[in-house]
Amino acid sequence: MELLAVLAMAFYLLAAFACVHNLLNPQNQGRRYGLLAALFALALHGLWLFDTVVMVPGQNLSMLNVASIVSLIICLLMTILVSRFNVWLLMPVVYGFAGLLLATDYLLPSYYGMYLETRPAVLLHIGLGLMSYSLLVIACLLAILLGFLDNRLKKHKLTNLPAMPPLMTIERYLFRLIFVGVVLLTLSISSGLFFLQEMFSPGKAHKAILTILAWCVYVGLLWGHHRLGWRGRKVIWTSVAGSILLTLAYFGSRFVREVLLG
Structure with a gap:
């Protein structure tokens, strides 16, 4: 599972770099590569969070886990949004911050157990x-x-x-x-x-x-x-x-x- 987190961080970094490159080179037609890297990052991030948050029984809803879930939702929605109209200026910040939160959550694990299946x-x-x-x-x-x-x-x-x-x-x-x-x-x-x-x-x-x-x-x-x-x-x-x-x-x-x- 540690490999999932490391790969997700790498793909977030790659997606942020690709977005910056596209901003500096408006004629570049390689935006799909940045989005592809973001999709890989989102998938890996989601798998890692599922393994980290969902326990049997209970869920680990520590502050960093919750923040990482929020960053995943924001990245997913923004990735959908950017395909509808150009908000590329925001994407390096969105992907970079998600990668930073994931790295923090990975390096500083904490525990706050809840049992939502019964509530x-x-x-x-x-x-x-x-x-x-x-x-x-x-x-x-x-x-x-x-x-x-x-x-x-x-x-x-x-x-x-x-x-x-x-x-x-x-x-x-x-x-x-x-x-x-x-x-x-x-x-x-x-x-x-x-x-x-x-x-x-x-x-x-x-x-x-x-x-x-x-x-x-x-x-x-x-x-x-x-x-x-x-x-x-x-x-x-x-x-x-x-x-x-x-x-x-x-x-x-x-x-x-x-x-x-x-």
């Missing part, structure tokens, strides 16, 4: 939460890309960048992702309120509060865009703020408990 409601809650978080992180990346391209456009420096989709296209995909992410986040919060009695217990209440605050931020963003026509920096900074709140909710206390105090 399907908790499995549903966690699954919805991870999917919503992944989508909203991708939305945050698109928001940052939107801000970068808008800044370059104002300075008339877009000519030396590879072909990119129109800003309106990026913005449209951004709000679609935020909408779907908010729907899944709403279902995740609702499932927690209905099925998890300990959701607001001492030691866990801060996670619920931060998650609900992030939900309010995203709902406010959608409302502001629909009713008040919010665009530009308001959208970018609000999206980043919501992503930071969710990251603190999902990983803040786990980082303190498993890394700083572990």
Whole structure:
């Protein structure tokens, strides 16, 4: 299984390098090789996570394992997304970060056992939460890309960048992702309120509060865009703020408990 992790890291590195090469050589027609390397990395990463997380009985949902699962979901969705329209500027960061997280998880193994096979409601809650978080992180990346391209456009420096989709296209995909992410986040919060009695217990209440605050931020963003026509920096900074709140909710206390105090 160690070989799977090493090979996945190598293919992530190869995919990131191929994406950088394609960005520096826009006339190059070898993008499919970068995507092929990414697909190998995703498959190997998934197999390694399955062996690392799924145990009999129970599951090892340590902070790094969960972060690695999120990075796998983000890479998979971004690989699908990049084939629909050009967001190649983001792909070296996405693949590189996934490889870095995988390397960290491989080198610093930790354990946080759960038994989700006996608690399907908790499995549903966690699954919805991870999917919503992944989508909203991708939305945050698109928001940052939107801000970068808008800044370059104002300075008339877009000519030396590879072909990119129109800003309106990026913005449209951004709000679609935020909408779907908010729907899944709403279902995740609702499932927690209905099925998890300990959701607001001492030691866990801060996670619920931060998650609900992030939900309010995203709902406010959608409302502001629909009713008040919010665009530009308001959208970018609000999206980043919501992503930071969710990251603190999902990983803040786990980082303190498993890394700083572990």
